[in-house]
Amino acid sequence: MLLADLGAEVLRIDRTQPADLGTKRPARYDLLRRNRKSVQLDLKQPEAIEFALGLISRADALIEGFRPGVMERLGLGPDVCLARNPRIVFGRMTGWGQDGPLAHAAGHDLNYIALTGALDSIGRKGQPPTPPLNLVGDYGGGALYLAMGILAAIIECKSSGQGQVVDAAMVDGAASLMTAAYGMRAAGLMNGGRGGNVLDSGAYYYDVYECADGKYVSIACIEGKFHAELLQRLGIGPASLPGQLDRSNWHVARAIFAAVFRTKSRDEWTALLEGTDSCFAPVLSMAEAPEHPHNVHRGTFIELDGVVQPGPAPRFSRTGLATPLPPEAPGSSDVQAVLSSWGLSGPEIEAAKAAGLVG
Secondary structure (H helix, E strand, C coil): CHHHHCCCCCEEEECCCCCCCCCCCCHHHCHHHCCCEEEEECCCCHHHHHHHHHHHCCCCEEEECCCCCHHHHHCCCHHHHHHHCCCCEEEEEECCCCCCCCCCCCCCHHHHHHCCCCHHHCCCCCCCCCCCCCHHHHHHHHHHHHHHHHHHHHHHHHHHCCCEEEEEEHHHHHHHHCHHHHHHHHCCCCCCCCCCCCCCCCCCCEEEEECCCCCEEEEECCCHHHHHHHHHHHCCCHHHCCCCCCHHHHHHHHHHHHHHHCCCCHHHHHHHHCCCCCCEEECCCCCCHHHCHHHHHHCCEEEECCEEEECCCCCCCCCCCCCCCCCCCCCCCCHHHHHHHCCCCHHHHHHHHHCCCEC
């Protein structure tokens, strides 16, 4: 989706009988499939493997997300693909990586980030680690690192003329996301345990607070000048608080902040603090976020086929980004048009259909 949103022409090869991932829903809600076409191939047939290699020979990059060794058993491993297309960038997405003791074990986002120290670091003091949706492993440490690696390999190929394999493991990417945290820990700046440090809800000035209406606001006034401005706008005298860096008394300041924020509703605090240097933002629900004036101005959210969703990012000054196409269900693309756009002739397409290679 990321690559397609940025303008890549992406063709997805689906099974003729898609696997049940336990998340069945109408295609228009399967947003990660947006902006690209698909073709169904029965890769159990040798002829279908050859047909897939014909498509691969025309591509800049290939992405696969099987367990290690599956593509090789299919006859579509890196050696085969690079022999057919020496410039192909072969992107491999796994949780544990292509090698190592856990390479062939099943897993999900939560397992991968658990192994990196990331999960243990997320949560409040005295509470178990908190699963941060599946943002850190699947998307932050996985998809983003894979997309970056593919783009880097394509750039390198422009000078070398050679493709290569990109081994993107979610465990590696999630660990990379923790680089700054490991640096702070080594420097003794992140030694308060879970929920006891500046960025993990330990600090009273970097947290969320409940308001009079039961909704929440976020504050993140780390720097002294921003902290001072928030105090002024909240009507809290600096002398009534312990020192900002006095960790032993953060709980005292937190109680004062909590009492103050409970005196007004979230929207009242927003009217008072939003847009100032208090480092403030209301905590919005997924229903509210698309309607916020800043998000509306930026076009941060778009609507496709009646479904509100995040728009493409980042922005470009010259080339711009096209509005994505809505997601399509497997087998619903116009196979003739799709394969023609990839350079296959009419007779080749008809032969593939007649042989039952293409769903």
